[in-house]
Amino acid sequence: MESIHYLLLLDSSESMKPFAGDLKKHLISHFKKIKKEPTAQLEDSLHLGFFNTQIYPISELKKMKSISSALQQIEFQGHTALYDAIGQGINYLCNLKRPGQLLLILVSDGYENVSRIYSNQEINHLLASTSVSAYLIGAGWNLDCIIEKYPIYEMISHRIHPKQLKEIVTIAEEIYKNLRI
Secondary structure (H helix, E strand, O other), X not given: XXXXXXXXXXXXXXHHHHHHHHHHHHHHHHHHHHHHOOOOOOOOEEEEEEEOOOEOXXXXXXXXXXXXXXXXXXXXXOOOOHHHHHHHHHHHHHHHOOOOEEXXXXXXXXXXXXXXXXXXXXXXXXXXXXXXEEEEEEOOOOOOOOXXXXXXXXXXHOOOOHHHHHHHXXXXXXXHHHHOO
16 A cells, blocks of 8 residues: 655635634644544655745644644735645655655635746646646635635635534545545
8 A cells, every 4th residue: 555645735814814723723633633544654744834825834744743833833814826835735745756645635715816936737737747636625716727626615705614624624534535545
């Protein structure tokens, strides 16, 4: 069974700020569950990054306390650069140069509105030319690329409830588990 190198990129734009506390709590729970998966392997790796108008440095989560530390550094501000986040995430995973499956999951409540580095054509090229499995949970309906989308309709109008945040991380867990099947 192949190892999985999993990168979760979280939208940290201004519109996500009201959900910060619940989101952090659910993400900690999410990564704990992933680490405890019966199919998790020693060669698996977990990574976490944030994006808004810019893409912040991505961290490998080697210990559970590094998750809390990474989450404390989030500053919710700016707009949503989805194409840039997808492109940076794909490049990050490919540059790991580790054998196994490469998984990129993005969570966003917004639309692509400020990407400067990548266009939809460049993202489509990256998705087609790499082995990265990429998924978007939430909004981002205006993306014109071949990424698989899991809609959370309330995210379009920024009316998320804590139960929906749990739904978001449950979808991410299911995507991760399904790679093992």
